[in-house]
Amino acid sequence: MKQRSPLLPIFLIVLVDVLGFTIVIPLLAYYAERFGASPLVATTLVSVYAVCSLISTPIIGNLSDKVGRRRMLLISQAGTLAGFLMLAWSHSLWMVFVGRILDGITAGNLSLAQAYISDHTKPENRAKAFGVIGVAFGIGFMFGPGLGGTLAEYGLHVPFLVAAGLSALSIFCTATLLKKETPPQEVAPSTGPMPAGRRPGAFDIATYGTYFKRPRLGSLYLQFFLFSFAFSCFTSGFALFAERRFSTHPALHRVPGEMCKLTVDEKLETSSALPGTILLDGQALAHGEWWIAGPKTIFVAYEPCQKLQSAQKLEAKFPWTAHEVGLQFMFTGFLGILLQGGLIGRLVKRFGEIRLVLAGFVAAAAAYVLLGFAFTVSMVLLVATISAFGNGVLRPVITSRITQVAGRHEQGVALGISGSLSSFAMMLAPPTGGALIDHQWLLGWALVPASVAAVGFIVALATPDGKSREPELSSPP
Template sequence: MAIRRQPDSPTGMTVPAHPRRTAAIAFILVTALLDVMSMGIVIPVLPQLIEQLSGSIAAAGLWNGLFVALWAGMQFLCSPVIGSLSDRYGRRPVILVSIAGLALDYVLMALAPNLWWLALGRILAGVTSSSFTSAFAYMADITPPEGRAKGYGLIGAAFSAGFVAGPLIGGVLGEVSLRAPFWAAAALSGLAFLYGLVVLPESLTPDKRMAFSWTRANPFGALRLLRSHPELSSLAVVNFLLYFAHHLFSAVFVLYAGARYGWGAWEVGALLALVGILDMGVQGMLVGPVVKRLGDGPTMVIGLAFGAIGIGAMGLAPTGWLFVAAMLPNALWGLAMPTIQSLMTRRVSESEQGQLQGANNSVGAIAGILSPLFFGAVYSASVGGNPFFPHIGTAFLMAALVLASAALLGWRAGRHATPQLDSGAAGH
């Protein structure tokens, strides 16, 4: 799909057929990489900085939990607003303003004299990182429907690369100073802003834009879009289940790995880096060829099914080496996310792509709040002197059931698929 310059475009910057579209895709990927690197850089030091400012380990645990909830809550509230603003004013200004805001936010956290400043920084980070909704909508604007899964796979690969490189850089800088990673994160976000200011053209032409409405922009209004079509609703539930299962790792992986296999920080860090590398390979290189051969729907189901197999094997693995081996089938889980996104973008008009991505991000935020609470409770009930669940890997087995349910629902949605909305449809 080649978007050509409209004569009445106020910016004069829309994406033409090839060279600048290639530059635009490169920008989205580089920005995703830099943004996720900037987030990942602070992961190794943020809990330590919280402990330093709070004065105790116990208080640090409470504050860290609060900061996670604040970030996810702001994602839930602001993602639909950001997405709807990009439907109204275009993707370019929303993306650039969000990136600039993220750079300033990291400066704020680098200078934070107390926990309240740091809390404000986490709130702003939740708001500004909602720009990912506009990045996904941008990719939908500049790629044909049959190429979107590959495009989203490339974004996913960029995310994975950022999550591999970010914590490694943050760990090294954290040895110098707890504040140094925040300054580095601010510099990376600033670099992404300057790069976009020069390179990024607008992707959404004026005739495809939709008037801003708080009815659609609030998270509950945005979620109504997901109920506008039976298959879209089913895919939204699949998306929620995928996010829900994925947060198992942030909730219990470190504790589980230490308790069952005796792994310390080095082993856990190395394994997370390996997860990122495998995910890069799947999303960056496998998604396109598999979708071309099988189509979006079957590829999504295969990804979810292998994710269920892999994560179930992790919960049953009696040794660390078998756990690592289970990561190989689990890596194919990466086929699911880009294809779900691609299928969903085909069911809404071009003027609703930002709203759709905002709604999807809100769904992910809800899962991000509920899932750690659920899997944390399951893990707690699986360990100790007299555990309620007799097997320490019960949380992994439950996550496998969640993914298997998602695969079944996705398969049923594919069987009852209706004709897709034409990519050039006007907003409705």
């Protein structure tokens, strides 16, 4: 009887997992702000998850060698489910952090799925198999953020409940579609390459140092880290940036010295003691400030509060709520699918990998600079298009170059280090950007990833050419 391929169940499992994850991407910052978090604290949610996953993923990978991929995948998915439920039921900021920590300490869904495929496919078929995971990721990133933004219209907790439901579905798929594995004691020792994505321990400094000392491989790892840092800074802070840059009426910028603030409640009253003065819940307006009365209404007072004669009600468009941020990520994901689904191979053949990496860093840096000066929706869409090309090129091409330079029997460790570098970037970049947004330095926030991408361009330009593999550190047993 022909053995059933694991590709379809793995595809479905990864797709459902990624959908659940991407649904909450546009919402975490807004959700944290709901509980009084500053931009710095809100972006730290990303870093907390990265720290936990950096420590736990190698441990989960090692345990999966002993008890089986399927069993550890179920445990990892259960942790994700618990994390989403904690987020949905949160009533204070500490519960939001606990939800992210729960998800982080059981992180490993993707690396376990990759390892499962590596165990159950022949070496010559693995590139195609991993491509299936890439397609699942692309579809998830294309539809997840938009779905999350739409669900947020019914309450910020709703997307987290839906994500939890998808996590439960992924557990069901794993339990029913993946076959039970051979008991560990009967598994023959592997003499081939280490499963893709196997990471060294978080504190295995010696291994990281050894690989970084290799001329071309070390340079490629630095490029990957710089790309990941810039991308993480952008993705973690964009919602907070857009909320502050675009969620006010232009009139608020034209006459900042002649506006007053309404506080506490949406009910407007006129004071009989001070004729013409607008009160809110019995309190007079404070001169020089403004107030958003509702989701699409701003009340602006054009005279000092003590001399108010009237107030003008303006209908303000808020183009960057959670809904619109989700749609923006969806647009970027769609462009990424077009690029990685069919164009990237042709571009590599036409221009070569080195030129594409250089062009990718230039495009990313240009997009981030333009974002700093963007004040219209059309400008943001232009930025999204340029960044989709830059970031869509950099990740697969740099990863491809790493696999070409690393030894044939080092692929698992080589790619695992890339994953760890991505986690390190997610630890450092979000709070860096969050601190700048916290101080209202919106242009500075955009220039940080632009500068990092520019450094990436310089490093790529100085990287020695060549596709030959560097000498391996050790041979397989």
